[in-house]
């Protein structure tokens with residue numbers, strides 16, 4: 077019988093205690109690892125989300141803009157790539173505060189215009205950037221250049237604005253420089269005028285809050301691919317504080333009578349008042365006298381609002397601001413200027429013949445005079461008729477006896493061949509100035525009697541009309557009222573000129589407009605009102621219709637001197653009922669009625685009294701034919717033929 081084998085009992089030793097612990101640890105390891113990995117993953121995810129959100133906010137964070145096209149923040153490197161490192165070949169143009177480049181994002185085909193503000197040397201660029209950004213985001217109209225985005229880094233002083241590209245660039249560029257064939261059709265020019273009028277109407281009356289552009293001129297009117305015009309560059313724009321502006325319009329200007337230098341329509345007065353500002357602590361930098369006066373931007377820099385000018389920054393009164401401002405007539409002004417007449421006559425600048433003695437005024441004089449002289453010489457370098465009064469005689473003699481003209485011309489040509497040309501135009505201006513001086517001495521021009529300056533002005537026009545024997549230069553100078561003017565300001569002006577801040581919009585009184593486009597009352601120290609835009613729009617209409625700059629010397633001598641000042645020429649043509657002569661001869665398919673309406677509107681806009689200028693709403697109605705333009709004011713009524721002529725030198729015997 078098989079015995080049952082029972083295995084020997086093996087004493088099973090229980091594992092030692094530390095082994096059990098080890099075993100337990102091994103058991104715990106996987107979940108522990110899992111926990112660590114999970115935690116790490118969670119941390120990484122959170123970190124990634126954080127970084128991603130930060131990056132994406134930097135690149136594309138939508139602003140609180142009410143616009144349909146949200147204004148986005150772009151990284152500087154993205155914009156650099158979009159413009160091939162701001163390559164000069166992509167440069168579309170250059171303004172007072174930097175350059176504009178064409179670009180495209182790698183991810184989209186939309187072409188862009190990238191404006192890089194040069195703010196390395198002054199705060200003005202940064203200010204314009206802030207101003208433009210705050211305002212443009214609030215605007216949404218087919219007549220305004222859309223702002224797509226921006227990039228800003230105040231530490232590195234990089235401020236960039238990104239706009240929709242306007243294929244045909246500015247009116248200045250397309251009409252005055254390139255003379256685009258497309259703009260030689262009347263309907264296109266008319267639609268440019270209409271579009272700008274509607275854009276300004278939107279700014280003044282429909283957008284919320286309403287704005288004043290402050291710098292309407294051809295280089296700020298951009299043309300898209302179909303030559304539709306849009307208003308751009310809101311760097312000098314301000315909030316239109318309706319009641320304040322309208323309420324102050326007349327009273328404040330009246331109060332500023334003293335601030336406005338006697339306005340008798342003379343370029344000398346205008347030029348002088350600019351210079352007077354300089355005598356009192358202004359600064360001017362003019363890098364290139366070949367550039368036209370309208371390429372100069374007047375910016376009055378308040379000493380308090382402009383740390384760029386503070387002594388701590390090493391800049392003193394009258395010092396040159398910066399390279400970047402080189403095309404600007406910049407006037408440092410402010411409360412310290414109140415009545416601070418320096419010793420000597422305010423008109424002394426003219427007679428300071430040595431610009432090198434450190435006088436800023438000398439430089440301004442040089443600028444204006446050199447520019448006119450350059451223009452004249454540039455166009456007709458061989459025309460010795462310009463060289464001396466005796467040459468002018470030849471012109472006059474031409475009318476009398478054409479047979480001897482050639483002989484005389486030849487004689488004078490030989491005589492003056494090696495002589496430095498006498499600049500007759502300078503002499504004329506000097507003559508005019510001394511006449512005014514004498515007049516003032518007699519006290520004629522100081523009578524004030526509480527009249528508004530424009531009333532005096534209009535009376536002067538009437539007086540002038542009655543007076544038939546006007547000097548040759550008077551007539552030509554009529555249109556310059558305000559175009560070159562910066563009047564004195566008193567502390568009250570500055571205080572009242574400071575429109576209260578609202579919605580982060582710059583209210584600094586430190587900015588002006590552009591020479592030739594700036595309204596006389598604003599250049600003369602008044603407030604910026606929507607009527608300043610209306611005035612600039614008037615100049616713009618004349619430029620668009622005539623295809624000429626507001627100050628331009630070209631072509632044949634006699635007619636050109638007459639036309640050089642576009643505004644006075646238009647006024648003169650109105651008096652002589654020859655308005656259509658203003659129309660660019662290159663224009664075809666002209667609608668004469670439309671052209672007459674446009675010129676009439678321009679003249680209404682250019683009235684010296686801001687309150688007499690029409691509103692943009694009224695202008696749009698006139699342009700659309702809804703209402704008839706009113707009759708031109710009395711100053712444009714027909715008068716006896718102008719006495720404009722070159723003054724022949726009296727000959728002995």
Ligand SMILES: Nc1ncnc2c1ncn2[C@@H]1O[C@H](COP(=O)(O)OP(=O)(O)OP(=O)(O)O)[C@@H](O)[C@H]1O
Nearest residue numbers: 168169170171172176189239240241242245246295
């Ligand atoms: N959105 C745009 N599309 C195409 N071209 C543009 C655009 N914006 C500006 N430009 C071009 O760049 C030029 C310079 O513009 P910018 O606004 O910087 O200066 P400006 O208006 O000429 O002078 P400033 O601003 O000093 O008065 C314009 O004249 C225009 O030709």
